[in-house]
Amino acid sequence: MLSLSKHRQKTLSHFDRLSVTINHMPAQLLNGKVFAEKILLQVKAKTATMENNPGLAAILVGDNEASKLYLKLKEMACLEAGINFNSYLLDSSSSDDKIIEVINFLNDDPETNGIIVQLPLPEKFNTDKIISVIKPEKDIDGFQPNSPYTAPTALGIIELLKETKVNLKDKNVIILSNSEEFALPLKKLLPDCKVQYINPKSKIQDLKSDILIVAIGNPHFIKPDMIKNGSILIDVGISKVNGKTVGDIDPSCDQVASWRSPVPSGVGPMTVAMLLNNLLSSKI
Numbered sequence: 001m002l003s004l005s006k007h008r009q010k011t012l013s014h015f016d017r018l019s020v021t022i023n024h025m026p027a028q029l030l031n032g033k034v035f036a037e038k039i040l041l042q043v044k045a046k047t048a049t050m051e052n053n054p055g056l057a058a059i060l061v062g063d064n065e066a067s068k069l070y071l072k073l074k075e076m077a078c079l080e081a082g083i084n085f086n087s088y089l090l091d092s093s094s095s096d097d098k099i100i101e102v103i104n105f106l107n108d109d110p111e112t113n114g115i116i117v118q119l120p121l122p123e124k125f126n127t128d129k130i131i132s133v134i135k136p137e138k139d140i141d142g143f144q145p146n147s148p149y150t151a152p153t154a155l156g157i158i159e160l161l162k163e164t165k166v167n168l169k170d171k172n173v174i175i176l177s178n179s180e181e182f183a184l185p186l187k188k189l190l191p192d193c194k195v196q197y198i199n200p201k202s203k204i205q206d207l208k209s210d211i212l213i214v215a216i217g218n219p220h221f222i223k224p225d226m227i228k229n230g231s232i233l234i235d236v237g238i239s240k241v242n243g244k245t246v247g248d249i250d251p252s253c254d255q256v257a258s259w260r261s262p263v264p265s266g267v268g269p270m271t272v273a274m275l276l277n278n279l280l281s282s283k284i
Contacts, residue, residue, distance in 0.1 A: 027233070027254040030160045030261040036269035040081055043276050047082040054113045054283045055084040057106045061099060062092040062122045066238050070268070071118050077272045083279065084111070092122045099125070100133050107135045114140035114279040140278040142185065149278045154185035156270030157213060157234055164232060164259050168193055174207055176200060177215040186213065220250040227253055233260040236267045
């Protein structure tokens with residue numbers, strides 16, 4: 001017969017093992033494609049009530065494969081939602097002035113409610129100069145300081161975080177991205193969190209935070225030993241490896257994290273959905 005103390009030890013040992021098992025369950029995936037479809041259905045329903053369908057114009061310069069992919073996703077979403085979509089394709093030999101000429105035409109076009117310039121542009125172009133020409137009321141990407149819109153990628157990330165049902169108050173958030181401009185709208189949308197921006201070119205000492213958002217375009221850069229146990233991982237990176245689309249976060253991180261947005265079918269579809277949501281608000 002077991003003594004009470006030995007029985008307690010045996011019971012505690014059982015729960016210790018159970019706790020370890022629970023803590024190491026694979027991360028749940030944040031299926032942005034499913035969530036985006038719900039938003040696009042709402043967009044489609046609103047579009048159906050409008051006298052004139054909204055119009056989106058997209059400018060693509062060069063032949064960046066990731067940019068082509070994103071543009072195709074936007075076109076397909078527009079067609080599904082009843083939004084008029086027009087693309088303007090320019091080769092990399094074009095000039096800043098040529099792109100600005102197209103933007104000015106679209107600025108004055110009453111049937112164009114939103115204008116996007118697919119980034120990144122080839123290095124020779126002055127991106128800031130080109131973006132600044134877009135009328136703020138048509139800048140649905142939210143690039144300009146005086147744009148009435150919030151960056152759709154940031155909005156999409158927030159929607160994914162909401163889907164976890166995790167209380168975000170006082171959470172530590174690290175944003176690892178090539179540009180601090182990417183982090184700015186996220187900081188505004190996460191006022192109750194402790195947000196830190198890290199440039200990948202700096203010496204990275206610690207990425208172990210409650211929420212890690214990565215946008216560096218470096219395939220599977222983030223490994224399990226770099227993240228906090230039970231963290232939420234948001235993967236914004238997109239790269240092609242042996243013909244396969246992959247993100248910045250290695251899927252093996254699922255053994256440590258609690259949630260992860262996959263690539264593809266994570267942030268990408270949510271960005272497109274929130275972009276079209278911005279477009280509709282321009283018509284209201």
